[in-house]
Amino acid sequence: MRTLVLGGARSGKSAHAEGLVPEDAAVIYVATARRDPSDAEWNERIARHVARRPAGWRTVEAPDPGSLRRVLAEAGDGDHVLVDDLATWLTGVLDDAGAWERDPAALEVVAEHCDALVTAVAGSAGRVVLVSAEVGLGVVPGTRSGRLFRDELGSLNARLAAVCDEVLLLVAGCPLRVR
16 A cells, blocks of 8 residues: 655644554654754754654654665565655755766756665565655746755656556544545
């Protein structure tokens, strides 16, 4: 079973996704955010997410594409893998590839990582819950990098939705079943 949980900023998508996995299950929580020691607000957000998790969950920090794919590949039939979230993962992929200026070679690297992620999700033996930002409901971003991010994440979300059994959209804390 694979579930994609989408939502806007502060929509409750992470907390809802966490509620989809049993507290007593073998949960592998994959944190994709990159820590920045100089950003106190970001570190506080991460700390709130950590404090909310049950003590028995195993956290794997996987800000790079290969780490996330390895966790998905190594998950066993009884494992629950919760990935939070794909927007921060993609930001790291775009950063690492140097793709913000839309260099074709860099965008190809991004595409390869996204292809590999979709394949890893589709092939994982574990129960997978993915959290991602829904980016298609707002205005067209006013910056080139904003448009690139929206386009890439929107495409990745659509591709992941195609391989997921269930897709949920959180609006103002309320889950809506898309599929």
